[in-house]
Amino acid sequence: MAEVSLCPPLTRESVQAAHKRIKQYIHRTPVVTCDTINTLASTPQSKRCPSSGPNVLSEPAPHDLRLDVKATRYSAEPNVRLFFKCENQQRIGAFKARGAFHALGRLIDEQGIDEVRRKGVVTHSSGNHAQALALAARTHDVPAHIVMPTISTPSKISGTQAQGANVIFSGSTSDEREAVVVDVMKKTGATLVPPYDHPDIILGQGTQALELEQQVIDLLAGNAKLGVPSKHGLDAVIAPIGGGGMLSGICTALQGTGIKVFGAEPNFEGANDAEIGLKQNKRIEKVKTLTIADGLRTPVGEIPWSIVTDKSKLAGIYSVNEDQIKAALRLAMERAKLFIEPSAAVPLAVMLYNEEFRELVQREAGPGGWNVGIILSGGNTTVDAIAAIFAPPVKVEQRTQATVGANGEKVVENVAG
Amino acid sequence: MAEVSLCPPLTRESVQAAHKRIKQYIHRTPVVTCDTINTLASTPQSKRCPSSGPNVLSEPAPHDLRLDVKATRYSAEPNVRLFFKCENQQRIGAFKARGAFHALGRLIDEQGIDEVRRKGVVTHSSGNHAQALALAARTHDVPAHIVMPTISTPSKISGTQAQGANVIFSGSTSDEREAVVVDVMKKTGATLVPPYDHPDIILGQGTQALELEQQVIDLLAGNAKLGVPSKHGLDAVIAPIGGGGMLSGICTALQGTGIKVFGAEPNFEGANDAEIGLKQNKRIEKVKTLTIADGLRTPVGEIPWSIVTDKSKLAGIYSVNEDQIKAALRLAMERAKLFIEPSAAVPLAVMLYNEEFRELVQREAGPGGWNVGIILSGGNTTVDAIAAIFAPPVKVEQRTQATVGANGEKVVENVAG
Numbered sequence: 001m002a003e004v005s006l007c008p009p010l011t012r013e014s015v016q017a018a019h020k021r022i023k024q025y026i027h028r029t030p031v032v033t034c035d036t037i038n039t040l041a042s043t044p045q046s047k048r049c050p051s052s053g054p055n056v057l058s059e060p061a062p063h064d065l066r067l068d069v070k071a072t073r074y075s076a077e078p079n080v081r082l083f084f085k086c087e088n089q090q091r092i093g094a095f096k097a098r099g100a101f102h103a104l105g106r107l108i109d110e111q112g113i114d115e116v117r118r119k120g121v122v123t124h125s126s127g128n129h130a131q132a133l134a135l136a137a138r139t140h141d142v143p144a145h146i147v148m149p150t151i152s153t154p155s156k157i158s159g160t161q162a163q164g165a166n167v168i169f170s171g172s173t174s175d176e177r178e179a180v181v182v183d184v185m186k187k188t189g190a191t192l193v194p195p196y197d198h199p200d201i202i203l204g205q206g207t208q209a210l211e212l213e214q215q216v217i218d219l220l221a222g223n224a225k226l227g228v229p230s231k232h233g234l235d236a237v238i239a240p241i242g243g244g245g246m247l248s249g250i251c252t253a254l255q256g257t258g259i260k261v262f263g264a265e266p267n268f269e270g271a272n273d274a275e276i277g278l279k280q281n282k283r284i285e286k287v288k289t290l291t292i293a294d295g296l297r298t299p300v301g302e303i304p305w306s307i308v309t310d311k312s313k314l315a316g317i318y319s320v321n322e323d324q325i326k327a328a329l330r331l332a333m334e335r336a337k338l339f340i341e342p343s344a345a346v347p348l349a350v351m352l353y354n355e356e357f358r359e360l361v362q363r364e365a366g367p368g369g370w371n372v373g374i375i376l377s378g379g380n381t382t383v384d385a386i387a388a389i390f391a392p393p394v395k396v397e398q399r400t401q402a403t404v405g406a407n408g409e410k411v412v413e414n415v416a417g
Numbered sequence: 418m419a420e421v422s423l424c425p426p427l428t429r430e431s432v433q434a435a436h437k438r439i440k441q442y443i444h445r446t447p448v449v450t451c452d453t454i455n456t457l458a459s460t461p462q463s464k465r466c467p468s469s470g471p472n473v474l475s476e477p478a479p480h481d482l483r484l485d486v487k488a489t490r491y492s493a494e495p496n497v498r499l500f501f502k503c504e505n506q507q508r509i510g511a512f513k514a515r516g517a518f519h520a521l522g523r524l525i526d527e528q529g530i531d532e533v534r535r536k537g538v539v540t541h542s543s544g545n546h547a548q549a550l551a552l553a554a555r556t557h558d559v560p561a562h563i564v565m566p567t568i569s570t571p572s573k574i575s576g577t578q579a580q581g582a583n584v585i586f587s588g589s590t591s592d593e594r595e596a597v598v599v600d601v602m603k604k605t606g607a608t609l610v611p612p613y614d615h616p617d618i619i620l621g622q623g624t625q626a627l628e629l630e631q632q633v634i635d636l637l638a639g640n641a642k643l644g645v646p647s648k649h650g651l652d653a654v655i656a657p658i659g660g661g662g663m664l665s666g667i668c669t670a671l672q673g674t675g676i677k678v679f680g681a682e683p684n685f686e687g688a689n690d691a692e693i694g695l696k697q698n699k700r701i702e703k704v705k706t707l708t709i710a711d712g713l714r715t716p717v718g719e720i721p722w723s724i725v726t727d728k729s730k731l732a733g734i735y736s737v738n739e740d741q742i743k744a745a746l747r748l749a750m751e752r753a754k755l756f757i758e759p760s761a762a763v764p765l766a767v768m769l770y771n772e773e774f775r776e777l778v779q780r781e782a783g784p785g786g787w788n789v790g791i792i793l794s795g796g797n798t799t800v801d802a803i804a805a806i807f808a809p810p811v812k813v814e815q816r817t818q819a820t821v822g823a824n825g826e827k828v829v830e831n832v833a834g
Contacts, residue, residue, distance in 0.1 A: 027450075030503075052579070086447075330799075333800055335510075336756075337505040337506050337756040337757070337796035338756055339750040382751050383750055383807045386803065391801065
């Protein structure tokens with residue numbers, strides 16, 4: 001990748017330039033709305049009836065401790081219209097295609113296509129970035145080397161190979177993977193394209209915010225009669241934060257527009273490293289969590305951190321628990337009809353279940369409410385994985401017990417249901 | 418409903434007028450594409466590698482019996498670009514909102530809003546039509562009486578009530594339901610709005626084809642660099658057929674455009690009544706099937722039948738088995754990231770797995786291939802239902818056996834896995 005010091009500045013104009021560069025290669029993903037979820041999000045958690053969807057009360061907000069808890073808890077009633085940006089329908093099934101096409105395009109501009117084709121590119125990833133880089137490389141006829149742990153699932157390996165990439169196996173620790181990357185770079189001269197901690201990646205990921213901004217304006221103009229007040233456009237955007245490439249890109253894209261940007265994180269086993277880091281005023285460098293939002297297990301990178309800690313760029317980070325993520329995942333599928341991966345459900349979960357965030361929206365938006373963009377970052381999961389989340393395989397040992405009856409006959413009973 | 422003889426003629430112009438009437442009330446649902454499914458659909462079934470997705474070979478086409486089966490079976494190689502019309506993201510989660518808004522709008526025009534509000538509307542349905550009519554009625558402040566079998570699932574009952582409809586219970590046979598409808602009509606003067614067998618419904622459902630036609634033209638113009646040949650627009654559309662309201666509406670909308678319209682049906686337990694009826698030249702009036710495509714268990718209605726039997730309007734009907742529907746359902750979710758109900762997967766299943774249809778496309782389209790619209794008719798299912806389809810709940814009784822050991826001790830064994 002280009003030297004960081006030689007990259008374009010992290011400004012809205014640079015995101016606009018990035019969009020111009022990549023838009024022929026990516027999908028302008030749809031933006032959809034859902035009346036039912038709007039109603040649910042605009043109803044206090046304590047007043048939601050079971051038939052309107054999952055009812056997963058949020059943890060009490062910290063400042064509840066200072067108040068009459070019974071009277072105030074779960075009573076926030078923000079008025080929101082949600083606009084889902086469907087990056088699950090982006091090429092390779094996630095927003096990562098944007099950053100990869102931008103980074104590779106910039107590299108080609110700097111070094112020339114012949115040089116880039118001769119040397120190739122390399123990354124280590126078993127996730128969406130691997131497939132995104134493989135696709136961008138194939139499109140420009142550039143060799144791509146993807147270092148993947150030996151223990152990666154076969155479908156991910158074959159998926160990356162299907163994009164024409166050269167898959168190289170490594171051990172599963174980050175040291176082992178990086179050693180293989182260094183080896184590939186030495187042997188081939190390939191350029192490393194990191195997944196999030198680089199300006200070119202950040203600028204590419206930010207392009208989705210420019211589309212969303214315009215799409216919401218268009219939708220509001222066209223659907224005035226559907227009962228949506230014809231406000232100017234977006235008031236806020238909520239996006240997931242893992243490594244932070246996307247969230248910091250969106251912050252960059254929307255700076256100066258008046259649209260507030262919020263980050264959303266799982267809080268299982270400390271996955272909310274960005275939220276905690278903001279409070280402690282210190283970037284957390286290691287995270288070890290098995291949250292179902294597996295795209296968000298990463299600590300925030302250095303450059304993203306420098307952006308999300310800028311209060312003129314990011315308005316706050318809020319987190320949710322595993323049950324709240326599952327409930328939002330269910331609603332996105334059953335109500336908005338969108339097939340998304342668990343990580344992509346985290347911003348919706350914050351909107352629906354984080355009481356502190358809901359209070360903030362009610363307070364700042366007032367009765368007129370807010371138009372809120374919800375980033376659905378990706379959809380790379382399987383029906384089997386979804387089935388496992390919502391109908392965990394029954395463990396026979398836990399569900400039956402056999403005893404011997406008084407007369408020595410066998411008796412099998414179902415325990416639980 | 419209006420007297421059939423007084424309805425607008427079943428022409429493209431009438432569908433255009435219907436669209437003008439309803440477009441302020443409905444979503445212009447997105448059209449999405451998916452590279453992976455395009456590649457899969459353009460690869461012979463026999464040559465698909467397992468990693469590219471489900472591999473469910475179709476039944477041999479009837480005329481294979483006349484040929485060297487081994488050489489020709491599953492070798493059709495049509496070249497297709499698919500365009501998914503996302504009616505799963507329509508209001509109430511299915512295309513039915515179109516027909517309901519059109520039928521009610523026409524009724525109001527004929528009788529005057531005061532008269533319609535005084536008398537109300539009635540239908541019997543436990544499915545998407547019930548919610549669609551309830552929504553349209555609520556929008557126009559008209560009372561809606563929905564007759565539902567007592568055994569309907571509670572979520573469907575509360576969903577219909579949530580739209581403000583008056584739910585009236587009946588027995589579950591069609592005689593019992595119709596008796597209750599007649600009773601409601603007598604008591605309230607309410608007008609019956611049938612689910613499919615009426616010109617106003619048919620014209621409303623056809624409006625999605627007009628949107629799709631234009632959206633594909635726009636997409637092809639905007640995405641020329643994505644590798645899609647810049648052809649004029651759609652060559653064909655495949656839509657599901659149950660009662661036939663939607664398919665006959667699409668036939669009507671596209672007549673004279675040169676775009677071929679095909680119907681898609683499940684063939685489990687004779688659910689392919691339209692396909693069989695076309696061959697026998699006689700409408701089949703009763704169907705009893707438990708296909709997973711539960712929206713397509715209905716026999717074709719009389720007016721739709723008069724349209725789909727017109728060879729200038731419908732190019733043919735093709736059917737698929739349950740495994741093929743499941744495989745297409747999986748691909749729509751995992752690859753196109755769309756949450757759909759099983760009925761909505763049937764047209765994609767025909768495109769991917771019906772060898773007779775694939776041979777036809779190859780023959781008629783030639784090497785340049787076809788742009789094919791695939792109607793995703795609805796998304797009203799749950800993650801639990803999807804989980805049950807792809808990971809059937811384990812029956813404990815079938816999985817364990819308890820025996821008494823030689824010494825009278827209890828022994829529990831896992832059978833199967």
